[in-house]
Amino acid sequence: MSTTQSAGRTVLVTGAAGGIGYETARRLVVDEHAHVVLHARTAQDAEDAQERLVKGGVDPLLLSVTAADLADLDEVAAMARFVMAGHPRVDVLVNNAAVAAPEGRTLTRDGHELTFQVNYLAPYLLTRLLEPALVATGKPRVVNVSSSLHRSGSLNWTDLNRSQHYSRHAVYAQSKLALTLFTKGLAEFGPHGLTAISVHPGIVDTGLLPLYSHVGRPVTDAAAVVARMCSSDTQVLNGAYYDELLPGTPSPMIGDRRAMQRLDKLSARLTGQL
Template sequence: MTPPSSVPPVSEQTVLITGATDGLGRALAHELAAQGATLILHGRNPRKGQDLLRELRERTGADRFSYELADFSSLKDIGELAGRVLDTHDRLDVLVNNAGIGVELARQESQDGLELTFQVDYLAAYVLSCRLAPLLVRSAPARIVNVSSAGQAPIDFDDVMLERGWDGVQAYCQAKLAQISLTVDLAEQLAGTGVTVNALHPASYMPTKMVVNLFSPQSTVEEGMRHTARLVTDPALAQVSGEYFNRDSRARAGAQAYDPAARARLRELSESLTGVSFPALG
């Protein structure tokens, strides 16, 4: 399949942002709305969602925005979100997998009985990326942007759910490494379709709700938004795929993300846990 040669302007693009009602996601929504994008905004709080829609409509004078409610602690909710997007949109130019939780102080399980951080920070991105890949391919040139972290740790495949040894930092860092592994895998699978897949560490310790209770902020949300928006919109990155960026520079992620055997093991685990197959495209 030959990828299209030109990238449409942002004003002609439809972008799905997960975790759009707070922090980085909210700032990105405002930036892309100002550039004229049509936005599908995800969150898990109806009031915050309606507040965001009202803000964007008032500031732009436009009505190109919709809100999708889904709780990523539920695989059913994640799957239904993907289904609604497929049912109601005939194109999707960018998927921004931004929703996530930070370092938790105690082990929590999702509604599906899985370790919560792994599900929210990684499996949600897996399900949405795999389910929406065919729509992205039909809309190409298109992009998947995974908001990851410089905090990365190898996945312990013997105790992925950390049932034997809970550690909040390990839970967060292995989920982010898994997200980058998915980035590399999808980039290989979608090569030649016109869909690129990249991940980034947007900034260190932005003053978002997942940071302020545990760490002292070191960067601004504006900085992180700017680096994320670049991966969404920069024409110079139209052919760049399978990369991990530390802010605005290409960087090397944790070694496990580049290990084909580890990625295959993660892919098999992800399919087993979610019931969603890796996209048969490429």
């Protein structure tokens, strides 16, 4: 993306206190001259990330911060309101924040399995609530950071909390399958003009690495992929799943329109949008 095209673009990156999110934010400001809203779980974490970026030479006028614990849907809704109050137009939303599933099944205060809420329900709610700001830009893009592990997942429609059969890999894969299916649903049924893609940024050396392998690539490599997918110069297939920079082969469920609609209705109910 050229500097001229990037000028004035606003990008919200969740999970920007470290890892892929932090490096993606840095690239978007330095290389793309976009205004980036840094999200972190706490205000202190977001401000610390902002301070590190500024010390690294990033223009402070191109940064702002927001905070929400994605394990609390009320905080997610409050963040959406806060972001729209300061940024009535959001060109790109990067749903990057995610957690590795805990060893033992854990429920949030909202009553949902932790991994499913943080990795899927919170991004779903944030995206839906930010739709007015996204649509206001004319050509909005949602970039959902997915995982190749979504292909091994299944949606346990009657027990999404996995109260009967819990495993770290199963709940993580389920959360990323839901996010990838939601992405396709946004392309099929979302607001006119919205482009949504999901992307597996590679096996990376982050806190999620134990779910994949013992060896991962540098975070900067993955951030380069995600930042590239945010660029208006990067032509993408609406609703597609990308394995790094190339279209990948998603789970067969991703093409199931009935599953998309079922997930959307269920998600709206679980997040209080019905």
